[in-house]
Amino acid sequence: MIYEAELTVQYIGRWSTDLGLKLPNSLTHKLTMHDEVGYLSDPDLSVDLEALTMENLEATVDSLAGDLSAAAKHKEAARRIRDGFTRGILREASSAVPDMIEQLRPGFEKAVADYVEAVSELPSDLTSDGLVKAGPEALAAFQAAQTAKATISAVDSWVAKLLELPKYVGKPDPVLRVLKPTTRDELSKLLTAHSKAGNALENQIGPLYFVAAKEGIEFTINTPQESEAIRAEIDAQPQPKRTGERWVSVR
Structure with missing residues (x-):
């Protein structure tokens, strides 16, 4: 200890x-x-x-x-x-976390904007061949996504370490440290992206962030307690139930 x-x-x-x-x-x-x-x-x-x-x-x-x-x-x-x-x-680092987040926010938000824009310019076939066929603009977008991903990942790692501070002890929730899904479907897509092995190029720009950008899921810096609140709010939503070929929501 x-x-x-x-x-x-x-x-x-x-x-x-x-x-x-x-x-x-x-x-x-x-x-x-x-x-x-x-x-x-x-x-x-x-x-x-x-x-x-x-x-x-x-x-x-x-x-x-x-x-x-x-x-x-x-x-x-x-x-x-x-x-x-x-x-x-x-103790003092715990108390300083809100101020640290505000200091991180401008750089984080810029990196997110750059990342989302870069991802929007990537080909749907994100493979080496697909990237080459898409031309130099797609390659430049991929490199921009890599650069932005490095900043997002640094903040993500910083948030992960907050669990070691007395005020922020909680359960790890890797998909919600810098992402804020609002529905079960969005959360499910993030969990799938986090658990599955992406291809070589997806891994270089972060499969989790890639899916979030493609799906329009909000990027935000969440403390462990805020992550728990996001998860609880989604868990409280009605469970989808399949009836034949249709999905209906039930409580």
């Missing part, structure tokens, strides 16, 4: 470098101090064996015993301070 918390702290420390996020000053301070505690050196417990004599042996042993006791206390004190910073970082 402690190891996992430390990994989460390391990840929070990369929010600014990996995603360009501006962290609150107090959070940056805690991250710096957390690292500094980890860099503290242990006390020197070495003994010059060549200098030992019958006369100074007992005193040297007593001195080393005292040093060992102090070293153990030093290590425990550093651990407690580091753990305190870890807890503080996790």
